[in-house]
Amino acid sequence: MTAFSVTMFALPAAIIATAVLLARALRRRQR
Amino acid sequence: MQEGSAAVQVSADPFAVASFIGYLAIVIGIGIASARFSSGGVSEFFVGGRKMHRFVVALSAVVSGRSAWLLLGVTGMAYSIGASAVWTVTGYIVVEMFLFLFYARRIRHFAEAQDCVTLPDFFAARFGDRSGVLRSVLIVIILLFMVGYVAAQFVGGGKAFAGSFGLDQQLGIVLTAVIVVAYTTLGGFLAVSLSDMLQACIMIAALVVVPTLAILDFGGLGPVLDQLRMLDPTTIDPFALSVGAAIGALGIGLGSPGNPHIIVRYMSIADADQLRYSAVVGTVWNVVMGWGALFIGLAGRVYFPETAMLPNADTEQLYPLLASQHLHPVFFGIVVASIFAAIISTADSQLLVAASSVVRDLYEKILRRDDVVPQRRLVRYSRIVVVLLVIAALVFGVLAEDLVFWLVLFAWAGLGAAIGPTSILALYWRGTTRAGVVAGLVTGTLVTVAWQYTPVLEPLLYELVPAFLASLIVTIAVSRLTAPPNDVDLLFASMEAPAPGSSESRAA
Numbered sequence: 461m462t463a464f465s466v467t468m469f470a471l472p473a474a475i476i477a478t479a480v481l482l483a484r485a486l487r488r489r490q491r
Numbered sequence: 492m493q494e495g496s497a498a499v500q501v502s503a504d505p506f507a508v509a510s511f512i513g514y515l516a517i518v519i520g521i522g523i524a525s526a527r528f529s530s531g532g533v534s535e536f537f538v539g540g541r542k543m544h545r546f547v548v549a550l551s552a553v554v555s556g557r558s559a560w561l562l563l564g565v566t567g568m569a570y571s572i573g574a575s576a577v578w579t580v581t582g583y584i585v586v587e588m589f590l591f592l593f594y595a596r597r598i599r600h601f602a603e604a605q606d607c608v609t610l611p612d613f614f615a616a617r618f619g620d621r622s623g624v625l626r627s628v629l630i631v632i633i634l635l636f637m638v639g640y641v642a643a644q645f646v647g648g649g650k651a652f653a654g655s656f657g658l659d660q661q662l663g664i665v666l667t668a669v670i671v672v673a674y675t676t677l678g679g680f681l682a683v684s685l686s687d688m689l690q691a692c693i694m695i696a697a698l699v700v701v702p703t704l705a706i707l708d709f710g711g712l713g714p715v716l717d718q719l720r721m722l723d724p725t726t727i728d729p730f731a732l733s734v735g736a737a738i739g740a741l742g743i744g745l746g747s748p749g750n751p752h753i754i755v756r757y758m759s760i761a762d763a764d765q766l767r768y769s770a771v772v773g774t775v776w777n778v779v780m781g782w783g784a785l786f787i788g789l790a791g792r793v794y795f796p797e798t799a800m801l802p803n804a805d806t807e808q809l810y811p812l813l814a815s816q817h818l819h820p821v822f823f824g825i826v827v828a829s830i831f832a833a834i835i836s837t838a839d840s841q842l843l844v845a846a847s848s849v850v851r852d853l854y855e856k857i858l859r860r861d862d863v864v865p866q867r868r869l870v871r872y873s874r875i876v877v878v879l880l881v882i883a884a885l886v887f888g889v890l891a892e893d894l895v896f897w898l899v900l901f902a903w904a905g906l907g908a909a910i911g912p913t914s915i916l917a918l919y920w921r922g923t924t925r926a927g928v929v930a931g932l933v934t935g936t937l938v939t940v941a942w943q944y945t946p947v948l949e950p951l952l953y954e955l956v957p958a959f960l961a962s963l964i965v966t967i968a969v970s971r972l973t974a975p976p977n978d979v980d981l982l983f984a985s986m987e988a989p990a991p992g993s994s995e996s997r998a999a
Contacts, residue, residue, distance in 0.1 A: 463729050464574055466729075467574060467577045467729035468729070468782065468786075472778045472781075475584060475588065475774060475778055476775055476778055478588070479770050479771045479774035479775075480771055482588075482592050482767075482770070483592065483770050483771050486592060486767045487767060
C-alpha cells in the first residue's frame, strides 16, 4: 500500500473503526 | 476556523435559484415550527431543554464546528498542496471523537446537576464564582470573538450570494443576516439544532457527490492519480510538509474543546449515555465530509492545473466552480446551499452562544443575581439580544471588514487556547482553582495574539498549539499555588453520574 492509500483510505476507516470500538467499550463499562 | 470567501463567477440559473430558495424556505419553516417550544424558558431557548436526540446532537455539534472553511478553505488547500492537507482534517476529527466519548458526558451530567445553561455557567458552578469575576472574563472573551466570528460568516454569505446569483455583496450580507436572524430568533436552540441536521445532510451529500462525479468524469481514480503524479508528484505525497506544518495542521483539533458553540451542544443531549452513539455518527459525518473536501481539491487540480484557471486565481473558488461544471443546475443550487449551510449552521450557533452570555450570564446571573426574573421575560430579552447582536455583527461586517477578519483569524485559536485547556482541567483535575482558570483564560488569549504578531514565531507553528500549551501550564501552575473549592469531591461526583431525580436518571 502506498502512503497515499494509507492516509486517504485506511486512515479514515481506522478513525471510524476506533470510534465504534471505543463506543462499544464504553457501553460495556456503563452496564 | 477561518472563514473563506466565496466569490464564484457563475451566472444565476433559474433552476439553481429555485432549488436554493426551496432550501431557504425549509430552514425558515423549521424556525417557525420550533418557536412555541423555545418560548418556554432560557433552558429551552439556549440548550433545547436538554432534550436533544443523540443524532441531532451528533450532527449539530459537527456542522456547527465546520464553517465554510471546510468547503472552501480545505478544498482550496488540498488543491494547492495535495494529499498532505489530510492532516488538517485528521486532528479535529480525532479530538472531537474523544470529546463526544468522554468530555461531553462529564459536562452534560454536571450541567443538569448544577442547572448550567451556558459555558460560563459551568465554570461559575465548578469554581463557586460568587464574585462574578470568572464569569465576566468568559463573557468578554466569548463576545469579543463571537461577534467578529458571526460577522465574518455574514460577509462569507454575502460573497457567496454575489458570486453565485450575481447579487450586490452588501445586499447579500444583509440577506444572510436576515435568514439567520429569522429562524434563530423564533426557534432558538431547537430550530438551530434541527436546521443543523438539514445543513449536515446537504453538506455531506454535496461533499460526496461533487468529488465522485468529478473523478468519474475524468475516467476514475487511477487516471486522476496518474495525472496528479505527472503534474507534481508531491500532490499525492501525504508527508510532503514540514514538521511544524504537520503539528500545526493536527493542532487545529485543539480548538474544538474551547469553542463554546460546539461544547454547548454536548450539554443539550437528553441522555448522556447516548453520547457514544453521537460519537460514532459524528465521527462518520466528520470523516466523510473531511475526506470529501480533500478529494474535491485533488480532483480540481487535474481539471484546473494552474491557479490562474480559477476565478480571480482564488483556490477557495474551486468547489463551486467544479460543481457548476459537473452538476445539473438544480443540484448546483444545492451545492450553493451547502456553502450557505456551512456558513449559517456556524453563525446561528455562535449567535446563540453570544446571546446567552449577555442574557443568562451578564443580565440574569450578574446584574439581577438577587432577583428571580420570569423565564418568559428572559426568552423575550434573548430574542431581542439575538437581533441586536445580528445588527452589531452586520455593522461590524459592513464597516469594519478588516477588523472582522483580524478577530476571525484568532477566534478558533483564541477560544480554543483560552477555554480548551481550562475546561479540560476543570472536568478532570480536582486541583484546578478559580485563579488558575482565570490565569489560563487570559494567557491563552494573549499568547494567541502575541504569537501571531511575532514575525519570528508566526511562520514556525499555528498559534493555537503554543497558546494551548501555555494556557495549560499556567492554569496548572497557578492552581498549585491556590486552594481548590472545598466541595470539589461533590462537584466531581455530579460529573460522573446523573443527578438523582434528573431527567437522565428518570430515563434510566
